[in-house]
Amino acid sequence: MCATMATLRIIIIVAMALIAAVSTAVGHNITEILSEYPEYSVFNNYLSQTKLDDEINGRQTITVLVFNNSVLKKFVSNETLSVVKIVLSIHVLLDYFDMQKLLNIGGGTVITTTLYQTTGNAIGSTGFVNITDLNGGKVGFGSAAPGSKLDSLFIKSVKQIPYNISVVEIDLPIIAPGILTGGAPSSAVNITSLLETAGCKTFTKLITDTGVLKIYESVATKGLTVFAPSDAAFTSGGLPNLNKLTNAEVVSLLLYHASSNYIPRGSLKSVKNPIRTLATNTAGKFDLTVQTNGDSVTLVSGVDSSRVESTALDSVPISIFKIGNVLLPTELFTKSPPPVPSPAPETSTRSSPSPAASAPRSIDSSPSPVNGTSPIRSPPIPPTRPTPPTASISSPIDGPAPAENPTADTGNASNGGDVIKVPVIFLALVTVSISGII
Ligand SMILES: *[C@@H]1O[C@H](CO)[C@@H](O)[C@H](O)[C@H]1NC(C)=O
Ligand SMILES: *[C@@H]1O[C@H](CO)[C@@H](O)[C@H](O)[C@H]1NC(C)=O
Ligand SMILES: *[C@@H]1O[C@H](CO)[C@@H](O)[C@H](O)[C@H]1NC(C)=O
Numbered sequence: 001m002c003a004t005m006a007t008l009r010i011i012i013i014v015a016m017a018l019i020a021a022v023s024t025a026v027g028h029n030i031t032e033i034l035s036e037y038p039e040y041s042v043f044n045n046y047l048s049q050t051k052l053d054d055e056i057n058g059r060q061t062i063t064v065l066v067f068n069n070s071v072l073k074k075f076v077s078n079e080t081l082s083v084v085k086i087v088l089s090i091h092v093l094l095d096y097f098d099m100q101k102l103l104n105i106g107g108g109t110v111i112t113t114t115l116y117q118t119t120g121n122a123i124g125s126t127g128f129v130n131i132t133d134l135n136g137g138k139v140g141f142g143s144a145a146p147g148s149k150l151d152s153l154f155i156k157s158v159k160q161i162p163y164n165i166s167v168v169e170i171d172l173p174i175i176a177p178g179i180l181t182g183g184a185p186s187s188a189v190n191i192t193s194l195l196e197t198a199g200c201k202t203f204t205k206l207i208t209d210t211g212v213l214k215i216y217e218s219v220a221t222k223g224l225t226v227f228a229p230s231d232a233a234f235t236s237g238g239l240p241n242l243n244k245l246t247n248a249e250v251v252s253l254l255l256y257h258a259s260s261n262y263i264p265r266g267s268l269k270s271v272k273n274p275i276r277t278l279a280t281n282t283a284g285k286f287d288l289t290v291q292t293n294g295d296s297v298t299l300v301s302g303v304d305s306s307r308v309e310s311t312a313l314d315s316v317p318i319s320i321f322k323i324g325n326v327l328l329p330t331e332l333f334t335k336s337p338p339p340v341p342s343p344a345p346e347t348s349t350r351s352s353p354s355p356a357a358s359a360p361r362s363i364d365s366s367p368s369p370v371n372g373t374s375p376i377r378s379p380p381i382p383p384t385r386p387t388p389p390t391a392s393i394s395s396p397i398d399g400p401a402p403a404e405n406p407t408a409d410t411g412n413a414s415n416g417g418d419v420i421k422v423p424v425i426f427l428a429l430v431t432v433s434i435s436g437i438i
């Protein structure tokens with residue numbers, strides 16, 4: 001038992017090393033490779049739909065276990081696309097196995113890491129595959145999870161580009177225990193509760209109160225990616241005063257944090273062109289660019305940038321990321337001048353860093369910490385409204401105003417800007433989140 005645990009630990013360490021060694025530019029294109037084999041066209045099609053193709057193309061030293069169209073069709077008939085993605089990701093081995101190597105497995109059995117393990121969702125050893133040399137020239141594949149059978153047999157070697165990628169056919173899918181029951185259909189995903197759980201309560205309240213959530217939901221059946229700023233992002237000192245935005249601008253800002261395409265992490269890393277957001281109404285406006293450095297992904301708005309902190313959801317066709325900063329589009333904000341030598345940033349080495357103490361640095365009513373960043377390019381609102389930090393929490397909005405026309409041109413944010421009292425929302429939010437902490 002102990003030996004098994006130790007072995008597993010070593011395997012996991014090796015796996016981590018492999019995961020860390022993700023390469024950026026690799027020459028192969030799995031779609032192209034498989035397109036030469038019509039018998040795997042369904043498999044190929046699912047790799048594209050689930051965007052696993054981007055993951056595969058972004059990695060080196062891998063093996064893809066494929067099965068033919070009839071086997072795959074039979075299997076997928078009863079599964080949601082998100083479950084299919086999980087199962088297929090177990091068939092992408094993060095090591096290079098050609099026929100030679102498969103027929104000469106040292107010790108007759110080996111456990112190897114799969115792409116599924118890299119998602120962080122694999123429970124126990126479901127992210128690993130056991131390859132065992134069954135006698136008589138047969139090689140069996142199965143989940144490494146305890147009690148799994150080696151049901152899937154090696155059929156043939158399909159294509160090798162040593163030692164970058166190997167494609168091998170097996171006769172049956174490898175099904176890890178618990179996988180098939182694991183995935184709720186993505187239509188059942190409750191975006192708001194998921195975002196709240198992920199630590200994006202402020203953002204959730206904003207998209208709910210403004211009706212932008214409805215727009216997200218209207219595209220979600222075809223594809224949706226949300227970049228949700230964490231709660232900390234809304235209280236960070238560098239954030240311009242969002243109170244000065246008009247209602248329509250707040251809607252644009254929130255639409256800017258989503259795209260109507262399914263872009264999971266692996267695809268985000270391989271994105272080359274700017275990403276159109278839901279706020280994009282004219283080519284080149286309100287778009288985002290992506291910078292990848294090793295395994296770290298950063299979104300760049302033109303004014304600021306934000307690291308992608310974690311994946312809150314990857315359930316085809318919906319992908320939700322938690323990000324570290326509010327993304328500020330150039331269409332709404334001017335680029336900040338180089339940081340002014342900060343006037344001793346609150347040397348509050350107080351004994352108790354009470355949340356209330358940090359409140360003034362939040363998005364509202366900060367006593368102009370950064371000069372020259374008067375963030376709004378478009379008509380600044382005359383400062384008619386006094387902005388006491390914690391006053392008037394009553395009724396943040398008079399009834400949510402869902403955008404009139406969610407399915408239509410979502411890029412035009414100039415509608416529905418009549419009801420919402422944005423500054424009050426923000427005030428209320430700040431207050432709520434602070435009292436939540438206390
Ligand atoms: C294998 O990958 C490396 C690194 O990406 C690349 O330089 C090389 O050309 C590839 N080999 C083949 C045969 O494509
Ligand atoms: C891979 O090949 C397919 C089909 O040839 C092509 O449509 C796709 O753009 C290629 N992907 C990349 C990343 O080059
Ligand atoms: C499909 O799934 C349902 C429940 O998940 C199950 O009862 C049914 O037998 C399955 N059908 C097939 C063909 O596997």
Ligand SMILES: *[C@@H]1O[C@H](CO)[C@@H](O)[C@H](O)[C@H]1NC(C)=O
Pocket residue numbers: 109110111130131132148149150
């Ligand atoms: C792989 O599975 C077989 C059969 O269950 C088992 O005997 C073998 O020990 C496993 N291999 C490893 C490395 O755990």
Ligand SMILES: *[C@@H]1O[C@H](CO)[C@@H](O)[C@H](O)[C@H]1NC(C)=O
Pocket residue numbers: 039068069070071155170171172
């Ligand atoms: C597909 O693969 C299965 C399992 O190897 C095999 O029984 C079946 O004959 C294959 N079908 C075709 C059309 O090749």
Ligand SMILES: *[C@@H]1O[C@H](CO)[C@@H](O)[C@H](O)[C@H]1NC(C)=O
Pocket residue numbers: 190191192193194196
């Ligand atoms: C989603 O979860 C929220 C709680 O976060 C709840 O108020 C709402 O009713 C749920 N929506 C659906 C459609 O179940």
Ligand SMILES: *[C@@H]1O[C@H](CO)[C@@H](O)[C@H](O)[C@H]1NC(C)=O
Pocket residue numbers: 371372
């Ligand atoms: C802030 O900048 C404006 C012009 O950019 C200048 O007129 C004003 O004096 C500055 N205020 C402070 C406190 O530096």
Ligand SMILES: *[C@@H]1O[C@H](CO)[C@@H](O)[C@H](O)[C@H]1NC(C)=O
Pocket residue numbers: 281412413414
């Ligand atoms: C937004 O909609 C209004 C009215 O529907 C229209 O006049 C305006 O041109 C639109 N703006 C853009 C950028 O599409």
